[in-house]
Amino acid sequence: MSRYWSVLGASILISIAALLICPLIGPTPLDFSKIFTEGSLEAQIFWLARLPRVLLALLAGGALASAGVLFQALMRDALATPDTLGVSSGASLGAVVAICFGWADSARLGGLWTASLLGAGIVLMIVVGLSSSGRNVSSFTLLLAGITINSMCVAIMLFLQSVTSLGRSLAITRWLMGGVDAVEYRTLGLLSLFVLPAAVVLIWRSQHWNLLAVGEGWASAKGLDTRSSLRLGYAAGSILAGSVTAITGPIGFAGLIVPHALRMLIGPDHRLLLPTSFLLGGAFLAVCDAIGRTVFAPAELPVGVITALLGGPFFLWVLTSRATIKN
Amino acid sequence: MPFLFLFLLASLSLFAEPQRIVSTVPGLTEILFELGLGERTVGVSDYCRYPAAAVGKPKVGSFLQPNLEAITALRPDLVLIIKNPVRLKQRLEAIGLRVEELDLETLPGILSAIDRLGVETNRRARAAALRANLEKRLAAVQAKVKQRRRVTFLVGRTPQRLEGMVAVGPKSYLDELMRLSGGDNIFADSPAMYPKVSIEQLLARDPEVIFEMGDSVHEGMEQGKYREDVLSVWAKMPMLKAVRGKKVFPLNDNIYVVPGPRFADAAERFYEMLHGGSGK
Numbered sequence: 001m002s003r004y005w006s007v008l009g010a011s012i013l014i015s016i017a018a019l020l021i022c023p024l025i026g027p028t029p030l031d032f033s034k035i036f037t038e039g040s041l042e043a044q045i046f047w048l049a050r051l052p053r054v055l056l057a058l059l060a061g062g063a064l065a066s067a068g069v070l071f072q073a074l075m076r077d078a079l080a081t082p083d084t085l086g087v088s089s090g091a092s093l094g095a096v097v098a099i100c101f102g103w104a105d106s107a108r109l110g111g112l113w114t115a116s117l118l119g120a121g122i123v124l125m126i127v128v129g130l131s132s133s134g135r136n137v138s139s140f141t142l143l144l145a146g147i148t149i150n151s152m153c154v155a156i157m158l159f160l161q162s163v164t165s166l167g168r169s170l171a172i173t174r175w176l177m178g179g180v181d182a183v184e185y186r187t188l189g190l191l192s193l194f195v196l197p198a199a200v201v202l203i204w205r206s207q208h209w210n211l212l213a214v215g216e217g218w219a220s221a222k223g224l225d226t227r228s229s230l231r232l233g234y235a236a237g238s239i240l241a242g243s244v245t246a247i248t249g250p251i252g253f254a255g256l257i258v259p260h261a262l263r264m265l266i267g268p269d270h271r272l273l274l275p276t277s278f279l280l281g282g283a284f285l286a287v288c289d290a291i292g293r294t295v296f297a298p299a300e301l302p303v304g305v306i307t308a309l310l311g312g313p314f315f316l317w318v319l320t321s322r323a324t325i326k327n
Numbered sequence: 328m329p330f331l332f333l334f335l336l337a338s339l340s341l342f343a344e345p346q347r348i349v350s351t352v353p354g355l356t357e358i359l360f361e362l363g364l365g366e367r368t369v370g371v372s373d374y375c376r377y378p379a380a381a382v383g384k385p386k387v388g389s390f391l392q393p394n395l396e397a398i399t400a401l402r403p404d405l406v407l408i409i410k411n412p413v414r415l416k417q418r419l420e421a422i423g424l425r426v427e428e429l430d431l432e433t434l435p436g437i438l439s440a441i442d443r444l445g446v447e448t449n450r451r452a453r454a455a456a457l458r459a460n461l462e463k464r465l466a467a468v469q470a471k472v473k474q475r476r477r478v479t480f481l482v483g484r485t486p487q488r489l490e491g492m493v494a495v496g497p498k499s500y501l502d503e504l505m506r507l508s509g510g511d512n513i514f515a516d517s518p519a520m521y522p523k524v525s526i527e528q529l530l531a532r533d534p535e536v537i538f539e540m541g542d543s544v545h546e547g548m549e550q551g552k553y554r555e556d557v558l559s560v561w562a563k564m565p566m567l568k569a570v571r572g573k574k575v576f577p578l579n580d581n582i583y584v585v586p587g588p589r590f591a592d593a594a595e596r597f598y599e600m601l602h603g604g605s606g607k
Contacts, residue, residue, distance in 0.1 A: 026527060027527065027528065027531075028527060028528075028530075028531040039566075041530065041531065044530050044566055045527050045530050045531060048526060048530065048564075049525060049526050049527035049530060050527065053525070099486065112485075112486060112487070166374055170483060171483070171485075171486060171542075174483050174484075174485070174491055174493065175485065175491070177491075177523075179491065179523075181485075181490040181491055181525055181526075182489075182490065182525055182526050182527065183488075183490060184488075184563075249491075293525065293527070296517075296518050296519065296522075297528075298514055298516065298517050298522055298524055298528045298532070299496070299514075299517045299518055299519040299522030299523060299524065300522070300523045300524060300525060301523075302523070
């Protein structure tokens, strides 16, 4: 158990370090002594632009990475990601519909986010419905269903984009680029209402995912109510992926490489893997975004560009060095 | 005998005058109408909204996604396009059409496009007059500029939020127009022509004036409601000089985004918004 606590402790430290250091990184040089001086430019940039952004990255990266870990376990498929079940595309489709039909136009409604969550929710119900229907639905069927739902959502988005006005089609293109930006604290509060409980439930039930990752037969032989566990798992994972996508737009890759890199580094035990994925996934996205907002300043790169370009080679290195050790 | 020759030459050039013109770009459509060729314009792009007479013309897609079938069916003797990454000139010429490729990316480009269309359509005098008038108006705006103001022009943002903002960067047509009208683009040093920027950049560079076209979903919305909506989003950032000084200008007129002969109107309005007073 001492290894458990040392790995977890290290992850917590890295995550806290990201929270403390990333807000200090950015295109504008800041005199940090003035951060607490009310009305100073330093304070405005730190509290309005940097901190909310880093907090969003920590939450979003954590949610996507832990959802990735979970889906890989539940479907016993290495390529499963938060997008695999179609929940993220559902969220994207919701946002696109909102932009198209003008639900996003009113400042009071928050129509974009509501529609996006609704889209994720509908896909989630289809998925959970499939996984808990009377027949025994295999994870393979769910995977295929997810891919189908994905393609359908993409098709509807393309359709809407091609029939809507130029202005709305531009807004859609921008939204689909995805990325982390300085959101309002209210938005962060709302997002954590979804993300934190879902993450706690996932970590709480880690032992269940350990059993399910081996196989459903094995899990039920061990006395686990597999059906309700699966339902809970898919619901929590979808809430994580859907609520994040509703705010950031699609961010690829974080849900794939963070879980795999960690699985290779610390092993497959979900009791450790889930919390570390949440902590380090967040730190990873926060660092990527700090780079994305700095390197080409004043222009910014969407965080997905950095996650793929920085995370990709690292992931390949982990893959190959792991192979060498085995050999 | 020389008279007969001249007569023949003149009638030849008359025959060579295009009678059925298709324009795939709003700016080129506007030039055609300015040259008095509205009647001969038989097809326009999906995005042509000006002048009103162009709106009802048959649509042919856009220069990036042209509907080749619709273009062919209109039996044009001249198709106007701009520089594009989709090899449109070759594709149209392959189906036997006469194509003129022009450049509207910069102000000098627009002026020479006017000249060139004047030659191609035998409207040299009108083209020269149009060009002279535009140059005169632009020079008048430039002459008025007494001081410079720091400005940004936002062309994109998440609806109802100050997130996911896209600004006008250097080397673009709008950057050029703002500079001529006495504005210094705060993102002139950006490596991207249309950089994605965050609120941090706006706080740090604190523009005196903000031209706001970011909420593109408001296209066509009633002006008063649009203004109110956009300004309510900015009211959350009272620390910005432009917000305090009431110098955030919600724009939703396509003169700003159609590179074409109305650039002088845009320059005059830029001047008015930057410095107050009349730009004319």
